[in-house]
Amino acid sequence: MKQDIFQAISDPTRRAILTLIAIQALTPNAMAEKFDMTRQAVSKHIKVLHKCELIKPEQRGREIYYHFNAKKMQEFDHWLAQFRQNWETQFNQLDQLLSTIKKQK
Amino acid sequence: MKQDIFQAISDPTRRAILTLIAIQALTPNAMAEKFDMTRQAVSKHIKVLHKCELIKPEQRGREIYYHFNAKKMQEFDHWLAQFRQNWETQFNQLDQLLSTIKKQK
DNA sequence: TATTTGCGCAACTCAAAAGTTGCACATATA
DNA sequence: TATATGTGCAACTTTTGAGTTGCGCAAATA
Numbered sequence: 257m258k259q260d261i262f263q264a265i266s267d268p269t270r271r272a273i274l275t276l277i278a279i280q281a282l283t284p285n286a287m288a289e290k291f292d293m294t295r296q297a298v299s300k301h302i303k304v305l306h307k308c309e310l311i312k313p314e315q316r317g318r319e320i321y322y323h324f325n326a327k328k329m330q331e332f333d334h335w336l337a338q339f340r341q342n343w344e345t346q347f348n349q350l351d352q353l354l355s356t357i358k359k360q361k
Numbered sequence: 362m363k364q365d366i367f368q369a370i371s372d373p374t375r376r377a378i379l380t381l382i383a384i385q386a387l388t389p390n391a392m393a394e395k396f397d398m399t400r401q402a403v404s405k406h407i408k409v410l411h412k413c414e415l416i417k418p419e420q421r422g423r424e425i426y427y428h429f430n431a432k433k434m435q436e437f438d439h440w441l442a443q444f445r446q447n448w449e450t451q452f453n454q455l456d457q458l459l460s461t462i463k464k465q466k
Numbered sequence: 467t468a469t470t471t472g473c474g475c476a477a478c479t480c481a482a483a484a485g486t487t488g489c490a491c492a493t494a495t496a
Numbered sequence: 497t498a499t500a501t502g503t504g505c506a507a508c509t510t511t512t513g514a515g516t517t518g519c520g521c522a523a524a525t526a
Contacts, residue, residue, distance in 0.1 A: 266371035267514080271440075278444055285472065297515050299474065304513095318472050318523040326447035335376075336438055339383055342431035372484085390502065402485050404504070409483095423493040423502050 259307035261331055269293070270301045274324060277311060281321040364412035366436055374398070375406045379429060382416060386426040 265271055273287055284302055288295040302322060305311045309328045314321045369375055378392055389407055393400040407427060410416045414433045419426045 260371075260373075262373075262376065263371045263513095266365075266368045268367075269514090271367065275443065278447055283472075284474090293514095294516065295473080296475095296517080300514075303474085320473070324444075324447060326444065329441075329444050330448055332437075332441055336434070336441070338380065339429075339431060339434050342383055342429060343435055368483095374484095388502075389504090398484095399486065400503085401487080401505095405484070408504085425503070 259304070261308050261310060261328065264304050264308045264310055265332075267301065267304075269298075270305055273298075273301060273305065274310065274329075277322055278324040278326075281314065281323045283319050283321055287322075364409070366413050366415060366433065367440075369409050369413045369415055370437065372406065372409075374403070375410055378403075378406060378410065379415065379434075382427055383429040383431075386419065386428045388424050388426055392427075 265274070269291060272291070276282060276287065276290065284295060284299050287302070288298040291298060302311065306313065306322070310325055311322045312325050314323060370379075374396060377396070381387060381392065381395065389400060389404050392407070393403040396403060407416065411418065411427070415430055416427045417430050419428060
């Protein structure tokens with residue numbers, strides 16, 4: 257199994273988990289109650305998120321609270337940076353204009 | 362097949378395609394030359410990217426130039442926005458402090 | 467100590483997705 | 497017109513991943 261952050265967020269359940277624990281750390285059982293699936297299924301999603309370090313466990317007795325890891329989430333932000341100029345400047349429109357000119361000649 | 366931008370971005374080849382065409386529109390053949398796989402395999406990735414509108418085709422004779430659609434990529438940026446406060450403020454540290462206090466009592 | 471509870475791990479099933487080969491079709495070019 | 501080229505589509509195989517059931521272990525509780 258890959259442990260890639262992009263693969264990790266491709267699943268809707270895992271994105272929901274991240275949204276939940278970004279507000280408050282939760283245990284696997286607490287998460288499972290929110291979704292219509294078994295604890296083990298949620299546990300598998302946690303495993304994926306943990307492997308790629310998007311979440312961090314904190315053991316408290318027999319319970320494990322999973323925390324959101326903002327630092328890792330920033331990697332998405334960095335990856336997106338390469339595309340920012342494509343929407344922050346008129347680059348796109350310029351590109352399209354050039355294409356139109358090429359087509360016409 | 363889903364046509365979800367998160368699912369589309371989860372594949373490394375598709376991310377590479379996006380990086381390539383964000384700079385310059387390319388034909389499927391031109392893309393396939395960059396990767397160690399058949400044209401048909403690349404074509405399938407293009408189909409996924411096209412379905413979720415991360416890329417836009419432009420027919421020129423028998424060739425098809427695929428353009429990067431920055432507008433769609435912004436949806437990813439917007440999703441990420443919900444987590445920005447988690448790294449832009451001291452929210453995390455505060456959360457950890459509260460947890461520590463809870464543990465101690 | 468015995469029982470309950472919270473959790474992770476392993477084996478399994480089933481569905482989805484990645485990649486291949488082969489084909490059809492339209493546009494170029496000889 | 498005949499041939500080469502660029503592309504998409506369909507059928508197929510193989511791999512991956514989501515979800516289930518069953519188990520074992522450690523911590524809490526009676």
